[in-house]
Amino acid sequence: MNMSCSEERERPRRSWAPVVHVNFGFVAGVVFVLLVYFVVQQQEAISALGVATTTVVSQWMSHKQLIKAPREIQPIKAPGEILVASDVHAIAGKQPTQDTVLASDVQPIVDKQPIHDSENGEVVCHTEGLSRGYSETCEVDGDVRTNGTALSVTxxxxxxxVRREWMIMPYAKMEVVVRNVTVTQLQDRAAAPPCTVTHTMPAVLFAIGGYVGNYWHDYTDILVPLFVASRRYRGEVTFLISNIQHKPEWLVKYKTLLGALSKHAWVDMDGDTEVRCFPHVTVGLRLDKELSIVPELVPGAPLSMVDFTRFLRETYGLPRGAAVSLTREPDKKPRLLLIHRGHYRLFLNELEIAQAAEAAGFEAVVMELRGNASEVEQARLVNSFDVLLGMHGAGLTNALHLPPGGVLIQVVPYGNIEVIARSEFSEGATDMGLKYLDYSVSAEESSLMELLGPEHPAIKDPDSIHRSGWTNMFDLYLGKQNVRINTTRFAPTLAQALGHLRQQ
Structure with missing residues (x-):
């Protein structure tokens, strides 16, 4: 563009009359392009932080590796498994590979539209979440038959x-690779496989895979959406679970919760040779909000995160249904749990932080919350506290077990990652009935200052690190960084937490 302008200025003078109509259009076009260029440049200068943050958040939505290091989470595909390309692949920008089979009669799914009349039954599919990286789901109602060998719902x-067919991924996050479910509306009954087992109750079909085993993902990707999908049945529902071989211990860890949602034995779909008949099957788990629930989108009757945390307290027998009230009990010290991390993103001055909390008026305890610990015991432990304080990471998911009215304090590592950190915990904690606070680490409090020096781009220009890609950003700000909290700077955050408990 600039070269064209330069060439135009260097041309010798000519008679204008013969070419005025041509040059006028050319000049007008150049002026327009220049105007657009300068406007775009101005917008980029104004919103540099927003662009950098948007870029890394977009990559974060694709990789979802905030807690684990990049190489710790790998897409899951069972040995010898054939993956079927669905609309999800197109939306995600993925290209079919040699081990991908394309379904020739896959039809686009229209949001919330039944594909045929109620006499024949109906399929209602939801795709609203696809633009945010969440997978689609289908509600299949009528004479519904499942086949574990084919992983199909008919x-x-x-x-x-009219015969129609869809491919549905039974995991809430679309970037995860698990075996797809074939949902088919048959043309007539003659093609239907005969039932070998008949159920009078509905079923929910979902997959274990992807990021399960990470505490935040356990709840965000499966347990909260499963509660939304099944609570309306009050235990009279069968869980059809695929990809169990990925992490069979997951079913053991959450056996108590699964048993509270379904009174009946779950079915291993990958090993099930039966043709099961149901009056209704939910295919996939619908996710509308990270670690939370959108009440108006819940099928049957509205549910909220307050309902979910109440369900957890009832299921695990948690004794405390309210945080300490300093209005009613002014002489009682609220209890604060500081989460110890053992590998990375460490607090380098835990004792000093605990002492600052004690000076602010709390009874402070420093403790590590292990992912392999008994879920019930850990929930009861956390429920005995009023405030949970920790570095950004999966351990903050334990806020689910705080009594209502409690406080979650998230320490956000240095590096302009507030948008990412808050998206995982801020709204979810608020929806649980907790007070959410966060504390952003300064460069002076970060170990990166000593490790890299004040002139390193990671210190001087975090946006440049964001623009360099998710892996580099993760490695620096979430993988290598530890923090030494300035307790004087942190004191107002502790005072806010105490002030909230005074207002209870």
Missing amino acids: LVPASRS
């Missing part, structure tokens, strides 16, 4: 209908 019409 709607059998009462009368002749």
Whole structure:
């Protein structure tokens, strides 16, 4: 563009009359392009932070590796498994590979639209979350038959209908690779496989895979959406679970919660040779909000995160249904739990932080919350505290077990990652009925200052690190960084937490 302008200025003078109509259009076009260029440049200068943050958040939505290091989380595909490309691949910008089979009659899914009349049953699919990286789900109602060997859900019409087929990924995050479920509306009953087991209750089909085993993902990707999908049935529901071989111990860890949602034995879909008949099957788990629930989108009747945390307290027998009230009990010290981390993103002055909390008016305890610990015991431990304080990471998910009215304080490492950190915990904690506070670490409090020096781009220009890609950003700010909290600077955050408990 600039070269064209330069060339135009260097041309010798000519008679204008013969070419005025041509040059006028050319000049007008150049002026327009220049105007657009300068406007764009101005917008980029104004919103540099927003662009950098948007870039890294976009990558974060694709990789979702905030807690584990990049190499710790790998897409899961069972040995010998054939993956089927669905609309998800197109939306995610993925190209079919040699081990991908394309379904020739896959149809686009229209949001919340039944594909045929109620006499024949209906399939209602939801795709609103695809633009945010969440997978689609389908509600299949009528004469529904499941086949574990084929991992299929088939709607059998009462009368002749139009054959349609969809591929649904039964995991809430679309970037995860698990075996897809084939959902089919048959053309007529003659093609239907005969039932070998008949159920009078509905079913929910979902996969264990992806990021399960990470505490935040356990709840965000599966347990909260499963509560939303199944609570309306009050235990009279069958769970059809695929990809169990990925992490069979997950079912042991959350056996108590799963048993509270379903009174019936779950079915290992990958090893199930039966053709099971159900009156209704939910395929996939719908996720509308990270570590939270959107009440108006819950099928049956509205549910909220307050309902979910109440369900946890009832299921685990947690004794405290309210945080300490300093209005009613002014002489009682609220209890604060400081989460110790053992590998990275460490507090380098835990004792000093605990002493600052004691000076502020709390009874402070420093403790590590292990992912392999008994879920019930850990929930009861956390429930005995009023405030949970920790570095950004999966351990903050334990806020689910705080009594209502408690406080979650998230320490955000240095590096302009507030948007990412808050998206995982801020709204979710608020929806649980907790007070959410965060504390952003300064460069002077970060170990990166000593490790890299004040002139390093990671210190001087965090946005440049964001623009360099997710892996580099993770490695520096979430993988290598430890913090030494300035307790004087941190004191107002502790005072805010105490002030909230005084207002209870």
